[in-house]
Amino acid sequence: MSIPETYQRIVLAARPRGAVTADNFRLETVPVPQLADGQVLIRNHYLSLDPYMRGRMSAAKSYATSQQLNDTMIGGTVGQVIASRNAFYKVGEYVNGMLGWSEMGVSDGVLLRKLDTTRIPLSAFLGVVGMPGMAAWYGFNHIMEAAAGETVVVSAASGAVGSVVGQLARLRGCRVVGIAGGAEKCAYVVDELGFDACVDYKAGKLEADLAAATPDGVDAIFENVGGACLDASLARTNAFARIALCGLIAGYNGADMPIRNSRLLLINRLTVRGFIITEHMEYWQQGLQELAVLVANRQIKFRESVADGLAAAPEAFMGLLQGRNFGKQLVKLI
Amino acid sequence: MSIPETYQRIVLAARPRGAVTADNFRLETVPVPQLADGQVLIRNHYLSLDPYMRGRMSAAKSYATSQQLNDTMIGGTVGQVIASRNAFYKVGEYVNGMLGWSEMGVSDGVLLRKLDTTRIPLSAFLGVVGMPGMAAWYGFNHIMEAAAGETVVVSAASGAVGSVVGQLARLRGCRVVGIAGGAEKCAYVVDELGFDACVDYKAGKLEADLAAATPDGVDAIFENVGGACLDASLARTNAFARIALCGLIAGYNGADMPIRNSRLLLINRLTVRGFIITEHMEYWQQGLQELAVLVANRQIKFRESVADGLAAAPEAFMGLLQGRNFGKQLVKLI
CATH class of the missing domain: 3.40.50.720 (NAD(P)-binding Rossmann-like Domain)
Incomplete structure (x- = not known):
């Protein structure tokens, strides 16, 4: 696969005072890094938007460490390996990760999960099977x-x-x-x-x-x-x-x-x-397996609101916090 | 033991509007009833006053049925059997029951608990061992x-x-x-x-x-x-x-x-x-046994506020709701 020289990401530019605004985010173009041994490069297809992100944007104490200013906004992603120096991950494989509001990401593979998209659409791994x-x-x-x-x-x-x-x-x-x-x-x-x-x-x-x-x-x-x-x-x-x-x-x-x-x-x-x-990772294997079967058998249905392109993420996120989404809020990146 | 012809009790005269007042209670003198077969007559030595009674005085939904107007105020008691037509309970034995704000009470024995006062003072069965x-x-x-x-x-x-x-x-x-x-x-x-x-x-x-x-x-x-x-x-x-x-x-x-x-x-x-x-009676035998040992060994201390005589119960109860008691609030009846 061809690897571009740059990609876009969105960073936390400022912490919200009350409601989240567009000024809290900044779209950046950054160079694609060289992979070190053991690393993989992933092109994200979908970004997940979730209410918990609002808590990370604040400096106040929450259950997770605050998002750092000028770092890529945190977020779950699904995408495809486009370059690999890790023997376990091959180019072309689909993976779920936490690569953030970003068109691409580099991972050492530890927190990635390989996805079987035979019977489950890729985006569902950010929602009902995620x-x-x-x-x-x-x-x-x-x-x-x-x-x-x-x-x-x-x-x-x-x-x-x-x-x-x-x-x-x-x-x-x-x-x-x-x-x-x-x-x-x-x-x-x-x-x-x-x-x-x-x-x-x-x-x-x-x-x-x-x-x-x-x-x-x-x-x-x-x-x-x-x-x-x-x-x-x-x-x-x-x-x-x-x-x-x-x-x-x-x-x-x-x-x-x-x-x-x-x-x-x-x-x-x-x-x-x-x-x-x-905090309950010990249940994920069992739970995701059960959910995948129910989705594949159409015993559980799901619906998605899909925003188009990374630049649309801030507006979609603000809508999510106000209930303007209808079903799982995603951003389609590719 | 000599059995008097009458005894005193306190009934709920009116439901409180906001704070409990003396007008909510009425002291009555009533005849001692004849025992039916299987019944025991108990002279109460101590009456327990507890915050939960406030809830029973209201008609509003709570976890327990409301106290009926003109019935004896509900409450835990410890006392002595003074007459018995029940083979299991003998005159002179000490028992714990729910005989209410009353100098005496009749029970069929089902909800009574015999008390061993060898190492635990009688009143403690309404508090730390109750x-x-x-x-x-x-x-x-x-x-x-x-x-x-x-x-x-x-x-x-x-x-x-x-x-x-x-x-x-x-x-x-x-x-x-x-x-x-x-x-x-x-x-x-x-x-x-x-x-x-x-x-x-x-x-x-x-x-x-x-x-x-x-x-x-x-x-x-x-x-x-x-x-x-x-x-x-x-x-x-x-x-x-x-x-x-x-x-x-x-x-x-x-x-x-x-x-x-x-x-x-x-x-x-x-x-x-x-x-x-x-609602957790399955634990009472184990719990009371453990508490009795700790009290007998003086590993748990307790303190009591004791009001004197049944007529003092309403004032003591109002004090309890305002925190004027210091330790377990009791009324000594004999």
């Missing part, structure tokens, strides 16, 4: 532990994570209720993904609508949003309900988001557990 | 799961439950930091109970004082209070800290008590679990 899918799989199986017949609520239900949680719950025989923004997303969640119901939080009566959709109460919650969304779900909990806390996107721009229904934690003997899926 | 001790034991061993060297924070640290949690943690080799109201309680918690430090929330700088007392952060929390107290402890959590939620006394009179540090549930991957000790 990190978002694993977040859903772990939270559902190891925190929510929902049984057939129980009622499950999933916020950001049409998103990369929530859509998988709900479909796993449906396959188990749970009653599945989503929360999403807008009639179009809600229709997709029910008609395409097979949820039993979906509440449109933008309709302005979340509590009443969620109560109507959960006549038997709620036994498990998968929370991606926080704030009023979480409080509405907590208000419907049955005794001993389990809450998997995966994201708090409502507060990523600094908005105050107290849990007002704190009494229910005690009254209903709830268990709330926050988790970060990359 | 329900409060079990709440401490279960929360510490099955939710906090704190290891030697970890830092533990206990709110209401001088109280019936908190004092036991802290001493169990000390025996395991944890660094133990209490939160209590006033210099006298804090001195007792450190000097008598052996906590490493105790923060006086009434001093008005809870966050700063708690930070100073937990230089290595906090790995487990036993929460009896909620509100600002819980937020201050959450602010100090290390990754993967565990929070046992046993009580929310700050909000028992209806005060708003949001969890403002909700972000930390995710950022620090916390686990919060609310629990009610009477």
Whole structure:
């Protein structure tokens, strides 16, 4: 394969004050480096955009080290090996890595994963058969532990994570209720993904609508949003309900988001557990294998919002934080 | 033993609107009933006063059925069998039961527990070797799961439950930091109970004082209070800290008590679990046995606030809700 002399990347130019803006990013053209022994050069085909990136952009303490200024924005990628000085990786092979907002990347191979694209499209390894899918799989199986017949609520239900949680719950025989923004997303969640119901939080009566959709109460919650969304779900909990806390996107721009229904934690003997899926790598092999089979058999569906070209990444990311995406947000690089 | 013709009891006369007042209670004199076959008559020596009773006084949904108006106030008791038509219970034996705010009670024996007062004083079976001790034991061993060297924070640290949690943690080799109201309680918690430090929330700088007392952060929390107290402890959590939620006394009179540090549930991957000790009866035999040995060997100390006579119970209960008690609050009936 021909190797260009330069490639483009996006670096963190400035930390956001409140909402993320285009000024926080800078597009750069840099030379393609020479490979050292053991290294591989990868041309990224897709870049994954995920809410966790917002946390990395801030200097404040979070679960991960902050993104350094003027470094390539962090991010998961899938692409193809175009040059290799590593015997394990051959030119032409497809790999998943964390090569960031960048058209290319160099890796020593340690954190790469080879991908079998025979039955799974390449981009799905950034979504349902990747990190978002694993977040859903772990939270559902190891925190929510929902049984057939129980009622499950999933916020950001049409998103990369929530859509998988709900479909796993449906396959188990749970009653599945989503929360999403807008009639179009809600229709997709029910008609395409097979949820039993979906509440449109933008309709302005979340509590009443969620109560109507959960006549038997709620036994498990998968929370991606926080704030009023979480409080509405907590208000419907049955005794001993389990809450998997995966994201708090409502507060990523600094908005105050107290849990007002704190009494229910005690009254209903709830268990709330926050988790970060990359800390549970011992489950990835099993989880990804299960998800790959379900996707290949079309038992789990997925949807993508695809932005075109690296330069479109900042705008797509800002849209993701505001819920403008519909399904997994990707940037197509090639 | 001589059996009187009447006895006194206190019933719920009216539900509280906000704070509990004396008008919520009514002292009555009632006849001692004739025993049916299988029943025992018990003269109560001590009545236990506990924060959970506040919840029972309200009609609002809680984890337990509301106390009925004009029924005897619910409550744990220890006393002596003074008449028996039940072959298992003999006159003179000491028993623990739930006979309420009452000088006497009739039981069919099913929910009674015979007490061995050889090495444990009778009143302790309402505290450290009773329900409060079990709440401490279960929360510490099955939710906090704190290891030697970890830092533990206990709110209401001088109280019936908190004092036991802290001493169990000390025996395991944890660094133990209490939160209590006033210099006298804090001195007792450190000097008598052996906590490493105790923060006086009434001093008005809870966050700063708690930070100073937990230089290595906090790995487990036993929460009896909620509100600002819980937020201050959450602010100090290390990754993967565990929070046992046993009580929310700050909000028992209806005060708003949001969890403002909700972000930390995710950022620090916390686990919060609310629990009610009477739902974990499978652990009581083991837990009470362990606590009895520790008390008999003086490895766990306890302190009591004793009100004198049934008529003093309402005032003592109101004091308990305001933190005026110092250690386990009892009413001595005989």
